[in-house]
Amino acid sequence: MEEVIVRYIGKKPSLKNPILIEGLPGIGNVGKLAVEHLIENIGAKKFIEIYSKDFPPQVFINADGTVKLVRNELYYYKAKNRKQHDLILLTGDYQGLSSSGQYELAHTILKIAKEFNVKQIFTLGGYGLGREIKEPHVIGAATSRKLVEKMKSYGVIFRENEPGGGIVGASGLLLGIGKLYGFEGVCLMGETPGYLVDPKSAKAVLKVLDRVLNIDVDLTELERKAMEIESIAQQLKDLERAAREKSEDLQYIG
Amino acid sequence: MEEVIVRYIGKKPSLKNPILIEGLPGIGNVGKLAVEHLIENIGAKKFIEIYSKDFPPQVFINADGTVKLVRNELYYYKAKNRKQHDLILLTGDYQGLSSSGQYELAHTILKIAKEFNVKQIFTLGGYGLGREIKEPHVIGAATSRKLVEKMKSYGVIFRENEPGGGIVGASGLLLGIGKLYGFEGVCLMGETPGYLVDPKSAKAVLKVLDRVLNIDVDLTELERKAMEIESIAQQLKDLERAAREKSEDLQYIG
Amino acid sequence: MEEVIVRYIGKKPSLKNPILIEGLPGIGNVGKLAVEHLIENIGAKKFIEIYSKDFPPQVFINADGTVKLVRNELYYYKAKNRKQHDLILLTGDYQGLSSSGQYELAHTILKIAKEFNVKQIFTLGGYGLGREIKEPHVIGAATSRKLVEKMKSYGVIFRENEPGGGIVGASGLLLGIGKLYGFEGVCLMGETPGYLVDPKSAKAVLKVLDRVLNIDVDLTELERKAMEIESIAQQLKDLERAAREKSEDLQYIG
C-alpha cells in the first residue's frame, strides 16, 4: 500500500492558474474553520480525497450510520469575475502523525498543485498566545520579501521573531517545501488564545484573505459561531469562579 | 523482509462469494472472543497465517513447550445449506502496533478478500462505556445507507454520533479502506464496560450475526464464560468493598 | 543506506552444519554474558559485523581512545573432535530499537544461517522472576515437541504457561521466524532476579549447553564474576538496611 493515496472524485476540473488555500486542524482549529467556511460559502466542489498510512487507523461515523475513512480533501472553485482567481482548497480530518508523514503529505499536495499550475499558496492557521484576545490580529510569513511587503499593505502584521518557534505542520511545510519547488506563498495566522476552537480568529484570517483575493465571502455564520463559543467560554469562566468562591468560603468557615 | 508475510497452510480452499468476519483483540476483547468462539463452534479450518514486522517481536509458548510467532490467522467455513454463506474468519494475537502497520495489514486482508471474491465484510468489536451494563446492545456502522437499514431490521442500533471517536483499528479500517475498494461491510459493536474480557458482549454480537447469516451457532460455551467472568467481577467488587470498610473502620477507631 | 549492513571480516569460513548460538543484551544480560564467555573460552573468531539503522546512533569509545560503531557480531568455532559441532556465535551491543528493526535483524541473521547451512539454533536469555534465586533453573522452549523432549533429558525445565509473556526480542524471533524458514531451535532461559547482570544464571545456561554440545567450556571465570556480583548485591542490601534502621531510629527519637 502506498504511503499516500490520491483519489479523484469525478473528472479533473480545468483550472486557470489557481490559488491553493490550506486549512487543516491545528491551534484553535483556525485554519480548518476558515477553509471549511470558505468551501461552504462559495460552494466549492470536492475533486480529490487523500488517504495516508500516517493518518490514524480510524473511520468516523456519519450522521446516517455510514463510515468515512479519515482523510484530507481538495475542493475547487472557478472564478466568477475577472477580479477573482480559480481556487483549490485543502482541508481534512487530520495532519500526518509523524514528521515523515507530514513531509510526504505536503510533497503530495505540492505535486497536485504543480499539475494544476498553482501560482500561489495561502496557508491558514492559528497563532496561540495562551491569553485572551479582544481583536485578533493576523500575523504573516511568506516565501519572499516582495510578498511580505504586499501582505503588509493588506494589514497583515510581520513581527520579528514571531512566532518564535516558527510554523509547525502543513502550514509551514507547504511554504517551506513549496519554496524549494518554486512556489510563492503566504501563511496567515490568526491570533488565538488556543484553548477552544476559535471562529473569531478564523474570521479575522478570512477577512484578510477576502481583501487579497476578492472572494466576497459572507462571514455571518462565522460570527454566529464566534458568539456561541464566547458564550460557552463565559459559562466555563462562571463555573470556575463559582467553584473558587465556594472553596474560599469553606476555608473561611474552617 | 516484507512488511507483511502471507503464508498458506495447505492448499487454497475454493469458496463461493464468502463473507469475511473479523474479530481481533480490542476493547473487552469482544471481537476476538466472538470470532474464536465461532471458529471453534462451526469447525472452521485455518488456511492462512499472517506475520508482520509491525507485530511485537515476540513468540508465545504453547502448552507443549513449542513456540509460536505472534500472528493473525484466517479460517474458512463452507456453507452447510442454502441459507448459509461460505465464510472467511479473521482473528489473531495482535493488531498492528503503528498506524502505518495497521493500514498495511488491512490492505493485505482486503487483497486476500478480493482474491476470494468476498462479497461482504463483518467486523466485530466492543464499544466501551466505562460503566456496568445489564443487557449489552449491539451498535452498528456500515459502508452504505442500505446496509444501515438492513441491519436495523436485525435489531442493530444506530445512534447519531456514536461511537463519538469513530472506530479505531482493524474493525474500522477494513470497512473504511474496504469501501474505497468497493467492498460492502458492517461493524457490529457490543456494548461493554471495557474493564475485563467480556463474553456476554461477544454473545450479543454473535446473536445478531447468527440472525443475519444463519450460522446456527451454539452460544452455551460463551454463556458459561460470561458467568465465570461475572463471578470474578463480583469477587473483585467484594474485595474492594471489604478493603474500603476496613479502612473506614480504622479511621473511626483512630 | 540499507536497513542492515552485513560486513565480513576476513574471508568466509568454511563450516560444516554449524549450530547458531545467540546471546544478545536482555534481562540480567544472561544471554550476552553466556555467549561472550563462550567466545572467549573456546577462542571463537569474529567473521561478521552487523550494523543497523535500528541501533542507537552511537559509537562506544575503546580503552585506547578509538571509536566503535555499535553493532552485532558473529563468531565461528570449528569442532575440535567428533563429539563437537562447528558453531556460529552471535552477540552484540544492542538489540534493534523498534519492532520492525528486530524482525529485520532476525531475518538477516537467519539468511546468514541458511547460507552457512546452520542445522540448529540455540538462543540464550534470562527469565526474570523479580525475586532472589538460590539455584537458577534453566527454562526452555523449542520449535518442535521432539526437541522439547530431548531438552528435558538434559535437565531443561518446561513449565506450562512459562514465561507467561512468551519470549520477546531476538531469542524469541530467531526461533519464531526460524521455524517458518524450516530451522529447528531451542531457547534456554536462566532464571534470574533480573536486577543486576547475572553471571550465575549465565553459568547455569552454559552448563546445559555444554552437556548438549560437548563444548568443554571452563566456567571458572563466570563463577568468579558471580561471586563479585553477589558481593556487590550484599553491600547494596547492607546499605539499604542501614538506611532503613537509621530512619527508624529517627522516628523513634522524634
Added chain:
Amino acid sequence: MEEVIVRYIGKKPSLKNPILIEGLPGIGNVGKLAVEHLIENIGAKKFIEIYSKDFPPQVFINADGTVKLVRNELYYYKAKNRKQHDLILLTGDYQGLSSSGQYELAHTILKIAKEFNVKQIFTLGGYGLGREIKEPHVIGAATSRKLVEKMKSYGVIFRENEPGGGIVGASGLLLGIGKLYGFEGVCLMGETPGYLVDPKSAKAVLKVLDRVLNIDVDLTELERKAMEIESIAQQLKDLERAAREKSEDLQYIG
C-alpha cells in the same frame, strides 16, 4: 519524496582533499557554536542545503518575515596558504529525530565527503558534566590509535571510559560509519556544564582545532558571548539564592 534531499547552491566548488568539520546542535550547543563561529570568521561559503523527512515538519521565520525550511548546511573554505587545508563545514538547525534518520543523514554527508575526496573528519561537540567548570578541557576520540596520539600532542585529553555513554548523534556516527567507509576522523568534545549554550566550551574546542589546522580564527566574538552567558548564569544564581533566602525567612517567621 526521498528521505534526504541534497540541494546545491550555485555550482560545485573545486576543493583539494578538504577536511570536513561538523558542528550540529547538541549538549551546550558547543559544536554548532564552534562551527558557526568558524564559518563567519573565515568567510566560508554555503554550497549545499540538506533537507530531510526526519527533521521536524517546521519552518523558521527570518527577520524579514520570509520562511526557511529547517535544514542542515554545508559551507566550503579554500586554503589561504600552504599551512592551511580546504575545508567543508557542516552545521544546521536540527539533527535527525529518529535513529534511522540519523544514520541516513550521516550516510548522506559521508557520500558528499567521498565525492569531494575528504581526507579527514573533525566532529565537534560538548561533553556534559552537570557541574560548573572553570577551564573546560577538550576530550577526544578518534578512528585510529595514530590519530589519538597525534591529538594528544595538541593537548586533547583521552580518558579511559570517557564519555562513558560513548558519543551519541552525528558527532559519533560520522566517525563510526566514516571508519567503515575508510575515513579518518577525530571527535573533539569541550567539557560543559550542559545547562546553557556554552561559548566558552566552543572556544576551547576551536582553540585546539586552530592549532591542528592553522585556521587563524579570531575568538574575540566567542569570548564576548561567553561573558554574556556568564553574566546571565550569575543573574540566574542570584535570583535562585534570593528566592531561597526569602523562603527560609518565611519559615523562620512561621
